[in-house]
Amino acid sequence: MPREPRPVQTTARFACLMLCVVLSACEPGILDPAGPIAAGERSIFFNSLAVMLAIVVPVILLAFAFSWWFRASNTRARHLPEWAYSGRLELLVWSIPALAIMFLGGIAWIGSHDLDPPKPIASRARTMTVEVVATDWKWLFLYPEQGIATINRLVVPVGTPVRFRITSAGVMNSFFVPQLGSQIYAMSGMNATLHLRADRPGRYRGLSAHYSGEGFADMDFFVDAVPQGAFDRFVATARAGRGKTLDWPEFVAMAHPSRNVRPASYPRLQPGLYDQIVMRNGAPEAKPAKDGRQQ
Structure with a gap:
């Protein structure tokens, strides 16, 4: 008869299986920065961790040392059952937490000012602008300087600071590219500013970090950081497309709830569309017409 597996072997196999599952779920994030903002946030994390x-x-x-030294069998330990107060001990007990709070507060204060999202990134390259609109459940990226727009795909040149203007066409959402840094909320009728820069070529995952409905789990996108020449070719290819012009009526149609939307692009962009979206608090909800269709 075959022998039953031993408990130790079963436990070892289960541990190996769980380790494989955990490692397969890992992906580059805030601990693998690809830009100066994410690198600064990682430094704050490690500095705060070191202080704590x-x-x-x-x-x-000390908890283990005290337990061992003052055990019942240790006759050398000095017991003071009548002890009540020590000024030196009180100073030590309160000074260490106070110093820790001062260090952590200083780290947070300096980092908050150095990595403030609206603060431009110092660079010799000219800052470009990308306007971001969160919809249900996809991301719309407007390139006002290039006159194009994309859905669920963001392409930026390596080494070029990017000023993101971020809003929402519906419920509150959150724009986050972990390897570039700084999560920031997107809210209807409001404009948020975020400066990021990719310092090395690559494809980085972007996501929604705030629950916004049933399609939230699929509301992610890719950020392609490419050399300037490749970015120029991307813009030329998008302009040569046969898609529609992204104006207000097309935006209203595009903003209707949809899931698992593939990356797409618009070859032409209505000037000032982003400001119009902000002023109108996003796209209006579709209302049923008399014939049963949606307006």
Whole structure:
């Protein structure tokens, strides 16, 4: 008769299986920055972690050391059952947390000003503008300087600072590219500003970091950071397309809820469309007409 697997073998196999599942779910994120903003945020994370570990690790070690030293069998331990107060001990106990708060507060204060989303990124390259509109459930990217627009695909030149103007055509959402940094909310009728830069070529995942309905799980996009020549070819290819002009009526039709939308592009863009979207609080909801169709 075949032998049943031993508990140790079963546990080892289960651990290996879980490790494979965890590793397969891993992907580059904030710990693998591709731009200066994400790199600065990673530095804040590691600096804050170091300050907290400088307190947590000694406390854990001292907890074990005190338990071992003051065990019942240790006759050398000095017990003071009548002890009540020590000014030096109180100073030590309160000074360490106070210093930790000062260090963490200083890190947060400096980082908040250095990485402020509306703050332009210092660079010799000219900053380009991309306007972002969150819809249900896809992302619309407008290139006002190039006169084109894309859906669920963002292409930027490497080394060029990008000023994002971000709004929503419906419910509140959140624009986030982990490897480039700085999550920022998109809200209807409001304009948020975010500056990012990709310092190395690659494809980076962008996503919605705020639940916005049943299609939220599929509301992601790709950011392609390419050399300037490749970006110019991308713009030329988009302009040569046979798609419709993205004006207000086309935007209203595009903004209707849809899921798993493939990347697409518009060869022409109505000037000032983004400001019109902000002023009108996004696209109006479709209303049923008398014949049963949607307006």
